[in-house]
Amino acid sequence: MRGITFIRQFGEVILAIAIAPLFAGWIAQCRAWMQSRSAPLVTQPYRMLRKLFSKDAALAETASPLFRITPYVLFGTMVLAAAIIPSLATDLPFARAADAIALIGLFATARVFLSLAAMDIGTGFGSMGARREMMIGFLAEPALLMVLFNASLLYGSTALPSLVDGYRAHPTIIDPSVIFAAVAFVMVLLAENARIPIDNPATHLELTMIHEAMLLEYSARHLALVEWASYLKLFNYACIGFALFVPWGIAIHGSDGGGVLALSIVALLGKLVVAGSALALIETLSAKLRIFRAPEFLAMAFLLAVLGLLVHLLLGVR
Template sequence: MILYPFIIEILQLLIILALAPVFAGWIKMLKCWSQGRTSPGLFQPYRDIIKLFSKDVVIAGNASWIFRFTPYLVFGVAVLAGGIVPMLSVDLPLAATADVIALVALFAIARFFTALAGMDIGTAFGGMGSSREMTIASLAEPAMLMAIFTVSLASKSTSLSEMVQVIYSGLSVFRPSLAFALLAFILITLAETGRIPVDNPATHLELTMIHEAMILEYSGRHLALLEWAGMMKLFLFVMLGVAVFAPWGIEASGDFAAIPAAFLFMILKLAAAGAGLVLIETGLAKMRLFRLTEFLGSAFLLATLGMLSYFILE
């Protein structure tokens, strides 16, 4: 079946567009429960996005084209990345478009433009958000690369589909190097997706805002696109972790009948990842900005330990 990979690709793009808000809603729901609040329901992010799409856009008088272009670009990057990370099957026509390093760089271009948009209006908030975001990103990047390096030592590849297949072909994932890399990856995910303890997605307090400060001036459909893309990014980082560290269930045989099972596995893994995230977020408080060097430094250290343990133990 020549069309099979393309059907999977389209299916996957639909899943990321549709499921990312549900995943965000799931996290919010669990968080409400764990803090003894009533939750707004699983589908509240949908209602938020739809409401924002129907509202007028209000932008500052001196906003340039960069401010208006950024939401579309960020959204485009998220959709493209959604076509690259294997979720259901490794037969993805887009999978070869970018390996993990290029995928990280794709998120970096979205971040670059978001930071520029933060500077565009000329308020102190936007500049503050951009400055902090770029600082955190530059500390997270070496740790991320080290984690990729460690993982690619075992699988001899940085292509995501290939990594999944290597694990299927008998490579054990229970290795000390991968355990260290997983820990590092979790810390980096918290930083890259702006979760507690690095950034608080729910705050609008000037001293603690990072990502929210950059997009503070957005409204209407622009904000909807940015919020949606943000949810997709969180979803994709979870999927990235799943593909690299726990790929079981992702279909690699080219059999269409295995897809529903793969879908079920994906839902289960997402639910578990969401629960884990909520545990971290309710258990910890947000860190001071300058404590983050230690946080991301330890991510780097863990990834380096993973690399060393590969050379020493494996």
């Protein structure tokens, strides 16, 4: 029994690593369709990763060891985060090591390392990207925490698997605060994953870029790992969203068997397809904000999350 749990945990992580680039590719494809462009293949991210891994790494002369280790740390933290988030099943032994707050801490660790690495070379773009990333980060983090707090108050736990279990115990009752939390969460997701109202993942050498500015000095396998980590981050955020707001199909504690697992994989894929096209739609419909509108956007996300908390206190299902 114990062994099966660990295997399942391991399998979930491998699945996350494997399909995260696919999710990013799907979003890119949807965006292209919606904007009447000819779409790249869904598997484009895999091709890019393969190409990057086979190239020689070009490392700036001034790069310190911190710069070289950061891609591995980024990838490591994101894989670890994937191990905590119940995307397929709530029966995760590793999830006991880190609850939702620790998960936010893990994302923060990745962000700090990436920013430090960006400052390491000492170019103008790198440090500008670093400070903007940290700015987005310190506004998004409290908002995300409030969203998770809201869920914790509903189900009396900060551990993500317990949240899903708690939700599945009363599936018919939707707490009114969830609407606020969901809106706030989507806003945080867009900001944290360098999506369009805040940052454009497809841009290069613009004065407005944030995420790409930090990666300018990375190449080959280092760049591949950083990119993979950002795919994983997007995937993780999507899975947090599923766990908090639409946890249907996740195998809850105590349900075993191949059928349940297959069902949960199908459910996850279905949700990813829908979420990916929804994200692409949002990105297509909205325009990129000026950099100093970004705090406004995130302040709004934060206030909505807090409002959700208040609404829960007033109207919450008891």
